[in-house]
Amino acid sequence: MALNDDIRLLSQLPLFNGMSEDQLRLIAFGADRRTISQGQMLFREGSPAESAYVVLSGTVELSRTGRDGQPEVHANVGEGTLLSELALVTLVERKFTAIAKEDAGVIRITRSLFHRLIEEYPEAAFLIEARIRDNIAALAAKAAAELHRFS
Structure with missing residues (x-):
C-alpha cells in the first residue's frame, strides 16, 4: 500500500480524523508496515501494549480467555480497524489476543511516534484531548442510562 493510501486510511479513523x-x-511514514500470515499471532492478551495497529487488509480475530480457560472470539476485524488505541497514550495491557484469520497487512504505530506527533504538532494534542x-462523556452518559438496572 502506498504512503498516500496509508494517509487516506488514517484520516478515516476516528482518532486521526480531522x-x-x-x-x-x-x-504513516514513521509507522512500521507488516504482513501477518494466516494463523500468526499479532499480540497476546495480557501482554504490555506499547503500540497500536491499524489493519490495512485481511481479517484479524480478537479473542480473550474465557472462564473455562478456553479462548472466546470477541470479534473479527478488517481494514480500517485501529487496535489498542489507548496504548498510544499510556502503558496498558492487551485486552485481547489478535490472530490473523487470513494473510493481513497492518501498520504498527508506536507510542514514541505518537508522542512525536504531539510534540511537533501541539494542535493535534488538542484535537486528541477533545476526542x-x-x-468519556459518551461513556458516562451510557452508564447513567443504565443506572436504573441497578436500583
Whole structure:
C-alpha cells in the first residue's frame, strides 16, 4: 500500500480524523508496515501494549480467555480497524489476543511516534484531548442510562 493510501486510511479513523495531511504523513511514514500470515499471532492478551495497529487488509480475530480457560472470539476485524488505541497514550495491557484469520497487512504505530506527533504538532494534542473527552462523556452518559438496572 502506498504512503498516500496509508494517509487516506488514517484520516478515516476516528482518532486521526480531522488531522492535517502533514500530521498524517508523519504517522504513516514513521509507522512500521507488516504482513501477518494466516494463523500468526499479532499480540497476546495480557501482554504490555506499547503500540497500536491499524489493519490495512485481511481479517484479524480478537479473542480473550474465557472462564473455562478456553479462548472466546470477541470479534473479527478488517481494514480500517485501529487496535489498542489507548496504548498510544499510556502503558496498558492487551485486552485481547489478535490472530490473523487470513494473510493481513497492518501498520504498527508506536507510542514514541505518537508522542512525536504531539510534540511537533501541539494542535493535534488538542484535537486528541477533545476526542478523549467526548469519548468519556459518551461513556458516562451510557452508564447513567443504565443506572436504573441497578436500583
